[in-house]
Amino acid sequence: MTVDTLGRFERALEGLEVGFERVAAAEASERIETIVEHPAVGASLPFEGASLPDGVTTEPTTAEIEAARTGVTPVAFAIAEYGTVAVESTADGVEPISLYPDRHVAVVAESGVVPNLSAGFSRLADGFEAGRDSVVFATGRSATADMGDLVHGVHGPGNVDVIVLEDR
Amino acid sequence: MAQRTRTEQADRIRHLLETEGPAIHAHASASNARRKETYGGTDDLESLRTDARAIKEDAIDRLPDLIETVREAVEENGGTVYVADDAADANAYVADVVEGNGPADEAAEPSVVKSKSMTTEEIDLNDALEAEGIDVTETDLGEWVLQVADDTPSHIVGPAMHISRPEIADLFNERFDPDDPFETAEELTRFARDHLGEIITDADVGITGANFVVADSGTIALVTNEGNARKCAVTPDTHVAVAGIEKLIPTLSDLEPFVDIIAKSATGQPISQYVTMLSPPTDSPTLDFDAPDEPITAGGEGVADGTEAADGTGDADRDFHLVLLDNGRTDMREDDQLRETLYCIRCGACSNSCANFQSVGGHGFGGETYSGGIATGWEAGVHGQESAAEFNDLCTGCTNCVDACPVKIDIPWINTVVRDRVNRSAEAESYDFLVDGLTPDVEEGGMDLGKRFFGNIGTVAKTASATAPVSNWLADAGPVRAVLERTLGIDRRRDLPSFQRKSLVDWFEKRGGEAVSKKRAVGSSKRTAQADARDGGADVDREAVLYPDVYTNYVDVDRGKAAVRTLEALGVPVRVPDLPESGRAALSQGMIATADRQASRLYAALAEDLDAGRDVVVIEPSDLAAMHREYERLLPEDSYERLRDGSYEICEYVYGLLENGADPDALSTGDGSQPVAYHSHCQQRTLDLEAPTVAVLESCGYEPETSNAECCGMAGSFGYKQEYYELSMDVGERLAGQVEDAETVVASGTSCGDQLETLLERDVPHPVELLAPGGHRS
Numbered sequence: 001m002t003v004d005t006l007g008r009f010e011r012a013l014e015g016l017e018v019g020f021e022r023v024a025a026a027e028a029s030e031r032i033e034t035i036v037e038h039p040a041v042g043a044s045l046p047f048e049g050a051s052l053p054d055g056v057t058t059e060p061t062t063a064e065i066e067a068a069r070t071g072v073t074p075v076a077f078a079i080a081e082y083g084t085v086a087v088e089s090t091a092d093g094v095e096p097i098s099l100y101p102d103r104h105v106a107v108v109a110e111s112g113v114v115p116n117l118s119a120g121f122s123r124l125a126d127g128f129e130a131g132r133d134s135v136v137f138a139t140g141r142s143a144t145a146d147m148g149d150l151v152h153g154v155h156g157p158g159n160v161d162v163i164v165l166e167d168r
Numbered sequence: 169m170a171q172r173t174r175t176e177q178a179d180r181i182r183h184l185l186e187t188e189g190p191a192i193h194a195h196a197s198a199s200n201a202r203r204k205e206t207y208g209g210t211d212d213l214e215s216l217r218t219d220a221r222a223i224k225e226d227a228i229d230r231l232p233d234l235i236e237t238v239r240e241a242v243e244e245n246g247g248t249v250y251v252a253d254d255a256a257d258a259n260a261y262v263a264d265v266v267e268g269n270g271p272a273d274e275a276a277e278p279s280v281v282k283s284k285s286m287t288t289e290e291i292d293l294n295d296a297l298e299a300e301g302i303d304v305t306e307t308d309l310g311e312w313v314l315q316v317a318d319d320t321p322s323h324i325v326g327p328a329m330h331i332s333r334p335e336i337a338d339l340f341n342e343r344f345d346p347d348d349p350f351e352t353a354e355e356l357t358r359f360a361r362d363h364l365g366e367i368i369t370d371a372d373v374g375i376t377g378a379n380f381v382v383a384d385s386g387t388i389a390l391v392t393n394e395g396n397a398r399k400c401a402v403t404p405d406t407h408v409a410v411a412g413i414e415k416l417i418p419t420l421s422d423l424e425p426f427v428d429i430i431a432k433s434a435t436g437q438p439i440s441q442y443v444t445m446l447s448p449p450t451d452s453p454t455l456d457f458d459a460p461d462e463p464i465t466a467g468g469e470g471v472a473d474g475t476e477a478a479d480g481t482g483d484a485d486r487d488f489h490l491v492l493l494d495n496g497r498t499d500m501r502e503d504d505q506l507r508e509t510l511y512c513i514r515c516g517a518c519s520n521s522c523a524n525f526q527s528v529g530g531h532g533f534g535g536e537t538y539s540g541g542i543a544t545g546w547e548a549g550v551h552g553q554e555s556a557a558e559f560n561d562l563c564t565g566c567t568n569c570v571d572a573c574p575v576k577i578d579i580p581w582i583n584t585v586v587r588d589r590v591n592r593s594a595e596a597e598s599y600d601f602l603v604d605g606l607t608p609d610v611e612e613g614g615m616d617l618g619k620r621f622f623g624n625i626g627t628v629a630k631t632a633s634a635t636a637p638v639s640n641w642l643a644d645a646g647p648v649r650a651v652l653e654r655t656l657g658i659d660r661r662r663d664l665p666s667f668q669r670k671s672l673v674d675w676f677e678k679r680g681g682e683a684v685s686k687k688r689a690v691g692s693s694k695r696t697a698q699a700d701a702r703d704g705g706a707d708v709d710r711e712a713v714l715y716p717d718v719y720t721n722y723v724d725v726d727r728g729k730a731a732v733r734t735l736e737a738l739g740v741p742v743r744v745p746d747l748p749e750s751g752r753a754a755l756s757q758g759m760i761a762t763a764d765r766q767a768s769r770l771y772a773a774l775a776e777d778l779d780a781g782r783d784v785v786v787i788e789p790s791d792l793a794a795m796h797r798e799y800e801r802l803l804p805e806d807s808y809e810r811l812r813d814g815s816y817e818i819c820e821y822v823y824g825l826l827e828n829g830a831d832p833d834a835l836s837t838g839d840g841s842q843p844v845a846y847h848s849h850c851q852q853r854t855l856d857l858e859a860p861t862v863a864v865l866e867s868c869g870y871e872p873e874t875s876n877a878e879c880c881g882m883a884g885s886f887g888y889k890q891e892y893y894e895l896s897m898d899v900g901e902r903l904a905g906q907v908e909d910a911e912t913v914v915a916s917g918t919s920c921g922d923q924l925e926t927l928l929e930r931d932v933p934h935p936v937e938l939l940a941p942g943g944h945r946s
Contacts, residue, residue: 063460066369082439089450091483093464095402096455099395117439121424124445128420133385133447137427139439142395145195146309146326147360148333149353154309154361156395156442 005080005115006164012083016140019161025049028107028165032056032072035105035161041065042072043094047109047165059092071097071157072105076127077112078162079120082139085162086120088127089134098138104157106138110167174657177891184528185898188322188330192529195329200520200878202436203572210432219425221575224511227417228501234383234416235492241386246449247488251413254495259296262408265489266302266373269406277303281368281404283390283397284308285377286324286514287493288410290537290550293375305367307396309360316343322530323539325434325516330529364396369457374400378411379513380426381490382445384419388490390444391430393437398444405454406487407446413492414510426513433574434515449486500549505585509545511575518542518569518579523878523899524562533562541569541579544586557590561892564883565756566850567793581801587758591615609754609762616757618657622885623757626749629722632667640666659893663926665723672721672728676744685732686741693739696831712821713777714744717788718753719918727933730940731787731818737834737941738825743782747773750791755798756884767794767802771811784815787934789852789917790884792817796855817852818936819916823860826867836943838869845910846935847875847903847924849917850883861916861935868939873910877903880915882923900927914938 006022013020023031026049033053041060042052056072057064065071073094075085085106089095098104114120124135142156152158207213227234239249252258270278280302282288294304294315306312310328314321317339321327328336333353340356341349344363350356368374376397378388388409390397401407417423423445431440453464500506519525519540522533530539535547535555541563548556563583573579594614607624621628632639642648649660658664670678676685712735720728728744735742748770751763774784786792795815799808816824826832838844844865848858858874865872881899886892903920904927907913913928914935915921924932 059463059465061461061463062369062455062457065455065464066457066460084439089402089446089452091451091453091465093453095398095450095452096464099398099402117424117428121421121427125420128385128387128447133387133445134450134452135445136398137439137443137445139441139443141441143393143441144309144357145353146313146328146394147336147353147356151353151357154357154394154396155307155364155399 005113006110008115009078009080009083009113009164012080013162016083016160018083018140020164021161022110022164022166025165028163029053031163032105032107035163036070036072037103038070039064039068040070040072041068041097041101043074043090043092043097045074045107047074047107050107050165060097065096065100068101070103070105071099071101072107073098075106075108075112076132076135077114077120077123078106078108079117079137080113081116084120084137084139086124087136087138088132095136099156102153102157103159103161104138105161105163107163107165109165113164174891178894181528181532181891181895184532185894188529188531189527189898191332192322192330193526195326196323196520196526196529199326199435199516200526200572203433203517203520204436206432206436206438216425216429217574217576220429220513221511223417223422223425224575227422228414228507228510230418231413231416231501234418235413237383237418238381238386238416238490238492241384242488242490245386245447245488246486247386247490249490249492251492251494255291258291258410258491258493258495259293261491262293262375262410263297263300263302265406265408266297267300269373269487271372277301278373279303279367279371280305280373280375281364281371281400282306282311283374283376283392283400284311284327285375285410286321286537287377287412288375289321290495291410291493293410305364305371307364307368307400308392308394309357312360312364313339316340320531321539322534323516323519324514324530330531368396368399368403369455371404373406373408374402374404375408375410376401378409378415378490379430380417380423381411381415381492382418382420382423383416385447386490387420387445387447389423389427390446391427391440391442392444393441395442398442401444401446401448402450402452403455405483405485406489407448408489408491410491410493413494413497414512416492429574430513430515433513433517433572448488449483451483454483454485496550500545503549505582506545506549508577509542509549509582511577512542512546513575515574516540517572517574521568521572521878522563523566523568523881523902524564524895526878527895527898528562533559535559541583542577545579545582548586548589553586553589553593556586560587560590564879564886566879566883567797567854568850568878570854581798584755584758584760588760591619591758609759610765611759611762616657617655618885618889619757619759621656622888623754623759623762625753625885626718629667629718633669633671633722636667636669640664653890657890658888659890661893662888663922665719665922667722668725670725672716672725673744673746675725675729676732682741682743685736685743688736689739689741692737692834696739696834710740710825711782712740712742712785713774713782714742715747715750715784715786715791715815716744717786717791718749720787724918724921724934727787727937730934730937731785733940733942734818734822734835734936735785738822738830740825743777745773750794751798751802752788752790752794753884755794763794763798764802767799771799771803771807774811778810778814782814783821784811785818785821786815787818787936789817789849789855789857792857793851793855817855817857817860819861819864820857822936822939823864826864832868835868835939835941838871840869842870843910843912844870844872844938845875845907845913846872847877847880847907847913847915847920849915849920850879852916864939865935870938875903875906877906879903880917880920880923882919884919887919887923896923897927900924904928912938
């Protein structure tokens with residue numbers, strides 16, 4: 001991945017009014033803590049050296065999901081061109097955790113940021129072959145204009161932040 | 169019968185113009201503007217469109233195989249596929265699934281949450297489920313507004329586009345009686361989120377549509393901005409997806425161009441907020457909101473505790489049903505003309521780009537379910553021709569949608585074909601004798617008299633010209649206008665074309681024909697050659713056949729004369745033979761057999777000139793469009809290609825001459841900054857022929873500013889028709905508003921010029937009249 005790709009991703013997210021942070025894995029927990037609004041729920045981060053802050057509840061109950069203001073999840077990869085994150089349906093509930101709370105904090109490895117949709121589809125195809133065949137490309141914040149004006153956060157999150165974990 | 173229907177239709181259109189028009193226009197035109205901008209900024213747009221179309225062509229071709237492929241894939245994942253023949257079949261199946269997954273308490277009503285799906289609108293699924301005692305809630309905000317209002321969608325993508333925010337606020341305040349009345353979109357949306365959120369968490373079954381279905385992995389793709397499709401699909405443990413069989417595409421990689429283009433064409437966004445690709449049953453744990461204190465990962469029999477679903481991946485509590493709907497689609501696939509409709513990805517770009525749709529919306533420009541340009545094909549295919557007949561005439565064939573469609577469907581052609589079929593299904597009428605003498609067509613009796621009249625306008629014009637000015641006085645007389653309105657539906661408020669006694673062909677002959685033209689052209693060439701000797705320019709060696717279309721020949725003879733003088737001034741000798749009609753008028757009325765015959769006759773009449781290397785120069789853009797587009801369907805391939813390659817629009821041709829060394833000083837030139845408002849012509853724009861006219865005007869010292877309104881609204885005969893007169897004026901006013909401040913306004917099409925002259929109350933010449941030596945009307 002080139003610096004350009006990351007720059008492009010950052011610009012795309014900026015256009016979508018999505019937060020962007022780039023941190024070392026070891027500092028992830030601390031930085032996430034500054035972003036989340038509590039109560040927060042989450043799914044464990046599968047990235048070496050990175051962990052969720054203590055206050056984020058993993059394996060939440062449905063009541064905790066409903067009450068949560070923030071959901072923190074890993075995402076499989078991200079597409080710089082559009083500022084898209086790929087949210088997988090996993091058994092530990094990444095899908096509902098990323099969908100129900102008003103704020104979604106998506107954590108992606110720097111090596112997981114691919115330049116464009118084509119590269120994203122290559123990653124998607126790899127995942128499908130490995131049996132991970134339910135994925136959401138989420139770009140920006142939930143939006144609707146059905147009530148006469150553009151409003152964010154109707155059914156999905158109204159605030160999104162992306163944290164990119166620097167490769168060592 | 170015709171009379172009453174026409175008046176009723178006029179009333180209905182007037183009502184829609186007043187009530188729904190403003191909201192529809194605001195939204196649809198904004199989406200269209202964003203689409204244009206996004207298309208313009210997409211480097212690989214054409215290859216995306218080409219890829220998308222190729223995938224659809226292939227998929228529809230292999231459809232029966234793909235159905236078997238997806239059945240295997242979904243079953244392997246642990247789900248079920250049901251192919252439903254028709255609406256009743258699909259509805260009964262879905263009702264069974266819902267009842268089988270209802271609440272444990274059998275007395276309680278099963279509840280369903282839905283994400284917007286036009287396919288379930290097509291089969292009236294909600295009514296069918298409610299009749300079975302099932303509670304159904306739409307969760308797409310627009311669709312939910314309609315459910316609360318007991319209304320129907322008026323747009324494929326923005327179903328409630330026709331309702332304004334204050335109207336929604338009034339509706340919700342009355343229905344839900346909040347402590348503080350709703351006012352802003354924000355307040356309305358928050359309320360909807362909370363209200364629908366509870367319903368979703370309580371629901372027994374989630375029903376979605378599917379934008380695409382990937383056959384070999386059993387993946388359904390849902391494209392949304394709100395996120396409700398995700399919630400409906402993954403929150404309840406039973407998910408039913410209802411999709412037409414045409415939504416199948418072979419593999420995951422085939423999905424890529426569609427994911428890339430669908431939001432661009434629909435709303436002008438680079439990509440939608442959520443492109444959900446689910447291969448259900450998914451690994452996501454089911455959410456049991458009735459057991460709020462159970463961790464989600466422990467509640468189900470899911471992967472977390474080691475008991476897995478059939479394919480070893482999904483949560484065992486999850487149940488998935490894919491209902492593939494036929495409902496006429498297999499027959500559409502067999503129908504050479506309607507098959508293309510199945511390539512549609514339902515983005516609504518054809519609606520947004522359509523001037524008439526922008527004025528009346530889908531309640532005027534639509535059938536039982538589908539609306540906009542492509543709706544004719546859908547309605548004819550799934551609900552029958554009668555449903556399509558109701559609104560088919562609202563397509564004026566302007567071809568704006570051809571450039572908008574992400575899968576390059578020839579929507580105007582589908583509309584022409586359906587119009588032709590509707591014509592043929594009509595009963596013979598007692599008034600047929602009225603137009604019989606004027607209609608040397610090959611159509612059967614019984615079709616709308618006005619259509620037959622306009623479809624044979626060449627013969628009408630010839631007769632009227634031969635009897636001018638008497639025919640003009642007669643046509644303007646009150647009693648005659650009343651008869652024309654009653655029998656042919658020609659609105660009496662509309663000025664009729666004034667036929668010239670001396671046609672362009674007569675004028676040219678009298679002037680000395682080809683021999684004199686040659687002399688004049690040679691004279692110009694000599695002058696140019698002298699100039700060339702000074703500045704080293706090139707010489708032009710061409711001969712042109714100027715096509716005397718009906719209007720140029722009999723009505724707007726001046727623009728024909730201007731074209732002749734312009735070509736001669738640039739050193740090109742001209743012929744103006746008496747040539748057959750192009751078939752454009754017949755095509756507009758859906759008279760394909762007549763158009764076919766006329767195309768063959770015109771080709772035969774031009775074959776020798778084409779063989780001799782003469783250029784066919786056409787003034788009327790719609791005639792050129794017939795030769796360059798529709799003739800592909802009417803002539804043998806070689807003939808079509810030869811005529812297409814040998815024919816040019818007049819200003820395009822002038823542009824070519826100037827580029828090849830002809831001297832613009834031979835023409836009437838401006839002072840370098842003379843402003844001109846220019847309205848191209850819709851079909852001319854689709855053929856990319858606006859730019860040459862602009863370039864010619866610029867190189868002749870004018871400063872042209874082009875209009876970006878979709879259409880003039882006149883569209884050949886459309887604006888003359890009683891039931892469409894007001895709509896035509898509504899569309900026209902948008903254009904007139906753009907150009908009214910300009911001192912000089914020029915337009916390429918006859919209809920555009922007529923409409924603008926009516927609205928602006930002044931002369932609106934063809935650009936070539938501005939350019940001709942001696943200038944406009946000299």
